[in-house]
Amino acid sequence: MIDRTLHAARRTLHARHTLLGLLAMAVLMLPAWSQAKVQMLDRIVAVVNDGAIMASELDERINTIALQFQEKGQQLPPPAVMREQVLDRMVLERLQLQLAERGGIKVDDASLNQALAGIARQNGMSLEDFAAALRQDGYDWPQFREQIREDMVISRLQQRSVASRIQVTDREVDRFLSSELGKQMFQEDFHLGHILVRVPAEASPEDVTQARSKAESIVKKLNDGGDFQQLAVAESDGPKALEGGDLGSRPAAQWPTLFAENAINLQKGEISEPLRSGAGFHILKMIDRKGGSEKVVTQYQVRHVLIKTDALTSAEQAHKQAIRLHDEIAAGERQFSDTAAEFSDDPGSARSGGELGWVNKGEMVPEFEDMMLNTPVGELSPVFESQFGWHFLRVDDVRDADMSAEFRRMQATQALQKRRFEEELETWVQEKRSESYVDIRL
Structure with a gap:
C-alpha cells in the first residue's frame, strides 16, 4: 500500500514537473515568438548593392522629419510623397556610407562629441542641456548622435573623393576678380530656393523632353501663385526637397556657376525658367538678397x-x-x-x-x-x-x-572652390548611383 502510494506520488510529482517545465518553456518561448512575429511584419523597402533598408528604418526617419516639419509649422506632404522623398535620401546616404566603409573612413567618439559640443554651443547650450532639449522635443538622442556621425562620414568621403581633386590657380582668381560678373557677385548674398527635375545619366531624347515639360509645368504653377515649399517637397528630386527646397543664404559668388549667372538678375520672390545641367532641369527662387559680406573676419x-x-x-x-x-x-x-x-x-x-x-x-x-x-x-x-x-x-x-583686398581675394578663391565642388559633387553622386544596384520596393 505504501509502495503503491509512493509510486502514485512520484507519478503525480513527475507529471507536475513536466507540466511546469512545459509551461516554463512556453513562457520563455513567448518573447521569441512575439519578436519573430514583429520581424515578419518588417520588410525590405530598398536594396542598395549588398545592403538593405527596412521599412522600420524608413518609418523612424519619416517620424524624425515629421517632427521637424511640425516645429517649423510647415504642412506635411502626402504620405506617399514623403515616403518616396525620404527613401531616396536614405538610398543616397546608404550608398555613400558603403563607399566610406570600403575606404576605411570613420568618425571616432571624440570627434563626434567635439562636433556635437559645437552644435550645442551654436544653440547657446552645454552638450548635456542640448541632449535634454532634444529628448524633450521627442528626438531619440542615441539615434541623433549616429545620424550626425553618418553625416560627418559622408562629408569626409565627399572631401576625399571630390574636393581633393579641385585646384584653383592664382590666374583663375585674378580673371574672376576682374570680370564684371565677379565684381557684381561680391556685392550681395543670395538666399535661394531650388527644385530639381532629374534627368537620368543615359536619358533618351524622350526622357529629356518629358523632364523639360514637367519643369515648365512646375514653373507655370509657381507663377500662378503655387506654394514653392509645397511644390519642392512634392516634385523636387533635389537634396533639399524635404526642406521645401531651401538652399540657405551665401555670397553670390559661392553659388554654382549656373545658379549664380541666372540668379543675379532675379528680384526677391521671382522664379527662374528651367535651367539645364547634367543632373536635369533646375528651378530657382530668389527668396531674399542682401548686401555683401563684411570685410572683418x-x-x-x-x-x-x-x-x-x-x-x-x-x-x-x-x-x-x-x-x-x-x-x-x-x-x-x-x-x-x-x-x-x-x-x-x-x-x-x-x-x-x-x-x-x-x-x-x-x-x-x-x-x-x-x-x-x-x-x-x-x-x-x-x-x-x-x-x-x-x-x-x-x-x-x-x-x-x-582683410580688405586680401579678404576679397580669399573670398574669390573659396567661392570658386565651393562652386566647383558642388558642380563636381552633383556629377559624382549621380555617377555612383548609376554604377550601383538599387532596387526600390515601396
Missing part, C-alpha cells in the same frame, strides 16, 4: 601635429602614435612645439613647432576646420582624422581682422 592662430600613414606605418599605428603624443602633451610631459618639430609629418609647419599662422574659415579641410572652430583657446583638441592622416591641434589665439 575672425582668424585663428593654430598649431598642429600630423601623423601620416605610409608603407611602414599602418593607419592603426599612426592613430596610436598620435594619441600617445597627444596624451603626453596633455600630461605636461612634452612641449607642443618640440613634439611637432620632432614627430609631425607636415614639413611646412613642423619646422615652426607646428605653427600654421593665422588661419581663416574655409582655408582648411572640413575635419580640421570643425575641430579648430570648436576647440577653446589654449586647449588641445581630440585626435582626429582627415584625408592627410591623424591630427591634433591647439588654438593659441583668436582675432578679428580687416
Whole structure:
C-alpha cells in the first residue's frame, strides 16, 4: 500500500514537473515568438548593392522629419510623397556610407562629441542641456548622435573623393576678380530656393523632353501663385526637397556657376525658367538678397601635429602614435612645439613647432576646420582624422581682422572652390548611383 502510494506520488510529482517545465518553456518561448512575429511584419523597402533598408528604418526617419516639419509649422506632404522623398535620401546616404566603409573612413567618439559640443554651443547650450532639449522635443538622442556621425562620414568621403581633386590657380582668381560678373557677385548674398527635375545619366531624347515639360509645368504653377515649399517637397528630386527646397543664404559668388549667372538678375520672390545641367532641369527662387559680406573676419592662430600613414606605418599605428603624443602633451610631459618639430609629418609647419599662422574659415579641410572652430583657446583638441592622416591641434589665439583686398581675394578663391565642388559633387553622386544596384520596393 505504501509502495503503491509512493509510486502514485512520484507519478503525480513527475507529471507536475513536466507540466511546469512545459509551461516554463512556453513562457520563455513567448518573447521569441512575439519578436519573430514583429520581424515578419518588417520588410525590405530598398536594396542598395549588398545592403538593405527596412521599412522600420524608413518609418523612424519619416517620424524624425515629421517632427521637424511640425516645429517649423510647415504642412506635411502626402504620405506617399514623403515616403518616396525620404527613401531616396536614405538610398543616397546608404550608398555613400558603403563607399566610406570600403575606404576605411570613420568618425571616432571624440570627434563626434567635439562636433556635437559645437552644435550645442551654436544653440547657446552645454552638450548635456542640448541632449535634454532634444529628448524633450521627442528626438531619440542615441539615434541623433549616429545620424550626425553618418553625416560627418559622408562629408569626409565627399572631401576625399571630390574636393581633393579641385585646384584653383592664382590666374583663375585674378580673371574672376576682374570680370564684371565677379565684381557684381561680391556685392550681395543670395538666399535661394531650388527644385530639381532629374534627368537620368543615359536619358533618351524622350526622357529629356518629358523632364523639360514637367519643369515648365512646375514653373507655370509657381507663377500662378503655387506654394514653392509645397511644390519642392512634392516634385523636387533635389537634396533639399524635404526642406521645401531651401538652399540657405551665401555670397553670390559661392553659388554654382549656373545658379549664380541666372540668379543675379532675379528680384526677391521671382522664379527662374528651367535651367539645364547634367543632373536635369533646375528651378530657382530668389527668396531674399542682401548686401555683401563684411570685410572683418575672425582668424585663428593654430598649431598642429600630423601623423601620416605610409608603407611602414599602418593607419592603426599612426592613430596610436598620435594619441600617445597627444596624451603626453596633455600630461605636461612634452612641449607642443618640440613634439611637432620632432614627430609631425607636415614639413611646412613642423619646422615652426607646428605653427600654421593665422588661419581663416574655409582655408582648411572640413575635419580640421570643425575641430579648430570648436576647440577653446589654449586647449588641445581630440585626435582626429582627415584625408592627410591623424591630427591634433591647439588654438593659441583668436582675432578679428580687416582683410580688405586680401579678404576679397580669399573670398574669390573659396567661392570658386565651393562652386566647383558642388558642380563636381552633383556629377559624382549621380555617377555612383548609376554604377550601383538599387532596387526600390515601396
